[in-house]
Amino acid sequence: MWKDLTTYRKVYLDSGLSKAIDYEKFSMISIVYNSTKIEGCSLSENDTKLLLENNLTAKGKPLTDHLMVKDHYEALLYLKNLA
Numbered sequence: 001m002w003k004d005l006t007t008y009r010k011v012y013l014d015s016g017l018s019k020a021i022d023y024e025k026f027s028m029i030s031i032v033y034n035s036t037k038i039e040g041c042s043l044s045e046n047d048t049k050l051l052l053e054n055n056l057t058a059k060g061k062p063l064t065d066h067l068m069v070k071d072h073y074e075a076l077l078y079l080k081n082l083a
Contacts, residue, residue: 029045029049029053030045032052032073032076033045036065041068042062043061043065043069047061051066052069052073
């Protein structure tokens with residue numbers, strides 16, 4: 001079993017997929033989106049991604065929702081740095 005896992009790991013690492021997808025960034029955006037959605041935020045996951053990556057606001061969405069997402073992201077980064 002371990003030999004198979006080692007082989008699969010090598011194939012995965014050689015494929016370059018780990019460089020194509022930033023899993024940490026993906027996880028952070030997902031955490032922020034889902035947490036703010038629970039609090040009633042009207043931004044979609046794509047709106048959240050665009051706001052955090054490009055600082056682009058979603059047309060027709062409340063400013064408070066944008067600020068909620070930005071504040072939650074900053075708080076998450078703060079806690080991550082403390083850890």
